[in-house]
Amino acid sequence: MPGTKALANSDEDSITMGVEAGLDCITGIDPKTIDGLFFATTTQVYTEKNSAAFIANILDLRDEIITADFTDSLRAGTTAVCRAVEAIKANKDIKSILVIAADTREPEPGTFWEYGLSDGAAALLIAEEDLLPLSIEDYYSVSANVTGPWKKPTDKFIKTFQDKMDNKFYFESLTKAMSGLLEKNNLKPEEIASAAYHYHDPRVLGIVSKMMKFPQGVAQNGLFLQIGCVGTPMAFLLLMSALRRPKPDTKIIFAGYGDGADAILLQVKDKDLLKASNKGRMGLLKHQKSMAQLKNYNTLIENKKLIDRHRYSRRSSAVTLWRDTKSLYQMYGIKCKNCGTIQYPAMFKGCYNCRTDDQFEFVKLSLKGTVFTYTLDHLYGGSYLNTPVPRCIIDLEGGGRIMLDMTEIENPTENVKIDMPVELTFRLMHEGGEFRNYYWKCRPVRGRP
Amino acid sequence: MVRKGIADKIAIIGCDATKFGERWDKNQYDLLYDAVKGARDDAGITKDEIDAVWVGIFYFFTGLSGAVVEDILRLDGKPVTRTENYCASGMDAFRNACFALAGNAYDVVLACGVEKLMDEASSGLPGFELFGHPTLPIPSAPAMFSLAATRSFHTWGWTKEDLARVAVKNHENGSHHPKAHFRRPTTIEKVMRDVMIADPLGRSDCCAMSDGAAALILTRIEDAPSYSSHKDDYIVVKANAISCQTNTPWYNPNHTFTSFPATVKAAKMAYKEAGITDPRKQIDCAEVHDCFTITELLNCQDLQFCEMGKAAEELKNGTFNWDGETAVNPSGGLKSFGHPIGATGCRMLQEITKQLQGRAEGRQVPDAKIGLAHNLGGAFCVCSTSILGQAD
Structure with missing residues (x-):
């Protein structure tokens, strides 16, 4: 069956994709008003170090918030949503939690996994408010200990015993959770307008739909052939797909699978609010529309670091990273109190424009700008990987000049130009100091607000 | 307090440089020894007549502190200072x-x-x-200067062919210099089709990695006649200027990338000290930092050898040829010599010295009386400009 699937770039991982989804989700919302961040993934960048706290830091959330990683299962995303609801209900100081799911599961080349496994991220803001576009009515979970797909800490790729057996586990858990939810709420399958449940293969989607007796068109399909199975965010993306044309007062099932299943009952509360929230963001559709095509299989296996080539290694320092967090991660610049010139980074002491000493205040810089000048570096850091790399000087909207590498650019020789508009994206830079060093890059505009 | 400049106080009484290139047969001690020995012989002095030493070295692996000098000269504990100032390390020494x-x-x-x-x-x-x-991006040297090339193309309509002419001129000059790393002329076509390093700069737009050393012996002008070798043709220091600017120009919101503020400032300081009012006419020969072809073009403008935006045209018209109005890099420049960083500044100064003494065999600029040496280092952050003249 011909189709496409979404793949992360070489400078992306579950953290950077989580940042990207988070930025899109909280567009127009003051990050300082969000009380928590839950992050769900099976492809943790660190097994000891919290990704949720990392992402919250980049998104410029407050320090006094709750953060947690939900890992080790494909249903970590829906589980995080349920736990967010409970945290908000249980604690009056917690009004909203951003739930982000991201995965970059690596299929073993040449196996059937390679056909479907893909990379992606999605974010949902769970909040207690009077006016909500969509409400979480109830949820129901089952737990199952299955020897289905697994990955040990030392494994590079996902393993399985037998895919037929995996499917049996999948059918059992998922239908048990969804049926349990319907029963608990006295609902019949035909009362469900959309069912956005995780699937890893179009065939199993249809079987579950039949088992659940969902009417034709209720089960959300189609996405697999466009983006593949993105892992933990899969159910999130299916939900977003279901919400494209919302009907008022309809009920939606949102379900995740992995070592059991979570089924969540949603109700459309305000159709117009839902539509409006889709409009201001890139969402699923604009991300799909702006996906670049990989040139060839070699680019893919280079991106995924499946072939080992000499790589450039810079030194690093956890100390400077901590000291300069505001500049490096949250993109604050400084504004001269004497002449008003906005500049970057925040480490220097004198004004570039009027030479006044140390009279600066922090200002948040825009994540959009235009190219002032650039070069196409053919020997990028000695890595000789996917070159040339555009290295650009960017004038940011509203002030501040910065140097950034450009990513996600096809045919840079033709396409990079002075004055071209760009947007900033948070990416992996290098692994100096034996930890992952992230920073911002720029890319041609994909349309993130 | 009245600030006293350096003009007409210091004399160069001897100088030399090694052959530059892939000197796999020599280590840093061999190279520096050869250059210093050449300079001493040129001045006609013994090592014990040297009272103190400044040595330009950029990289720690070439040598930390002044110990390299001690280890070739055994100066019995005399003062030696290592200077590091990017590509201006030698000229700052x-x-x-x-x-x-x-x-x-x-x-x-x-x-x-x-x-x-x-x-x-x-x-x-x-x-x-x-x-x-450790986190912020650092461009390679060619990438840094490419940023200026791209912007200059945009602002002034220069092309890769304009850049190629710098390489062609300098390699032609270098082909006449026995100590140059590269001694073969090239063509515009060859330069333009060379492999890309940092677009728009190709390999032929870049100077090469190289080994080398250079040395100069100095004394006060009143003492110069007492050293026999160059009684009548010692060379006089007219100005020494250095300007330091930001090393991250890409964060400076006012940077044009079509001019190097460090060169502009150092040139102004040097011209004022030397009493130069019309550099194009008064400077007969100049060794100008040409780490990349674009660097020479922009520097020629910043040194006021021509109007802003006109360097490519002036180069095409022959203004900067060895027999042009202002000879730029008659030695062949960094393009021909490569760029052993700590050595380059002293190599330029000894080259200008020989030009003013009329001893630049095969590449002598006619009637050279005033010469200039110029380095630009880091991310265009530091510029040294020195002016030398004949003794009155």
Whole structure:
């Protein structure tokens, strides 16, 4: 069956994709008003170090918030949503939690996994408010200990015993959770307008739909052939797909699978609010529309670091990273109190424009700008990987000049130009100091607000 | 307090440089020894007549402190200072040596520079992964200067062909210099179709990695006639200027990338000190930093050899040829010599000295009376400009 699937770039991982989804989700919302961040993934960048706290830091959330990683299962995303609801209900100081799911599961080349496994991220803001576009009515979970797909800490790729057996586990858990939810709420399958449940293969989607007796068109399909199975965010993306044309007062099932299943009952509360929230963001559709095509299989296996080539290694320092967090991660610049010139980074002491000493205040810089000048570096850091790399000087909207590498650019020789508009994206830079060093890059505009 | 400049106080009484190139047969001690020996012989002095030394070295692997000098000369504990100021390391050694003489601290000093790059396994300048902030992007040297090339193309309509003419001129000049690394002329076509390094700069737009050393012996002008070798043709220091600017120009919201503020400032300081009012007419020959072809073009403008935006046209018209109005890089420049960083500044100064003495065989600029040497280093952050003249 011909189709496409979404793949992360070489400078992306579950953290950077989580940042990207988070930025899109909280567009127009003051990050300082969000009380928590839950992050769900099976492809943790660190097994000891919290990704949720990392992402919250980049998104410029407050320090006094709750953060947690939900890992080790494909249903970590829906589980995080349920736990967010409970945290908000249980604690009056917690009004909203951003739930982000991201995965970059690596299929073993040449196996059937390679056909479907893909990379992606999605974010949902769970909040207690009077006016909500969509409400979480109830949820129901089952737990199952299955020897289905697994990955040990030392494994590079996902393993399985037998895919037929995996499917049996999948059918059992998922239908048990969804049926349990319907029963608990006295609902019949035909009362469900959309069912956005995780699937890893179009065939199993249809079987579950039949088992659940969902009417034709209720089960959300189609996405697999466009983006593949993105892992933990899969159910999130299916939900977003279901919400494209919302009907008022309809009920939606949102379900995740992995070592059991979570089924969540949603109700459309305000159709117009839902539509409006889709409009201001890139969402699923604009991300799909702006996906670049990989040139060839070699680019893919280079991106995924499946072939080992000499790589450039810079030194690093956890100390400077901590000291300069505001500049490096949250993109604050400084504004001269004497002449008003906005500049970057925040480490220097004198004004570039009027030479006044140390009279600066922090200002948040825009994540959009235009190219002032650039070069196409053919020997990028000695890595000789996917070159040339555009290295650009960017004038940011509203002030501040910065140097950034450009990513996600096809045919840079033709396409990079002075004055071209760009947007900033948070990416992996290098692994100096034996930890992952992230920073911002720029890319041609994909349309993130 | 009245500030006293350096003009007409210091004399160069001897100088020399090694052959530049892939000197796999020599280490930094060999190279520096050869250059210093040549300079001493040229001045006709013994090593014990040297009172103090300044040595320009950029990389730690060439040598930390002044110990390299001690290990070739055994100066019995005399003062040696290593200067590091990016590509201006060698010329700053010279500048500091001049000021020590002007302060009457010493009678005879040695200013020298050396760099041993070719012992390192690196296809470009090594160590960039160690410099600067660990997170912020650091462009390679060609990438830094390419940023200026792209912007200059945009602002002035220059092309890759305009850049290629710099390489063609300098390699033609270098083909006449026995000590140059590269001694073969090239063509516009060859330069333009060379492999790309940092677009729009190709390999032929870049200077090469190289080994070399150069040295100059200095004394106060009143003492110069007592040293027999160059009684009548010692060379006089007219100005020493250095300007330091930001090393991250990409964060400066006012930077044009079509001009190097460090060169502009250092040139102004040097011209004022030397009493130069019309550089294009008064400077007969200039060794101008041409680490990349674009660097020479922009520097020629910033040194006021021509109007802003006109360097490409002036080059095409022959203004900067060895027999042009202002000879730029009659030696062949960094393009022909390569760029052993610590050595380059002293190599330029000894080249200008020989030009003004009429001893630049095969490449002599006709009637050269006033010469200029210029380095631009880092991310266009530091510029040294020195002006030399004949003795009155």
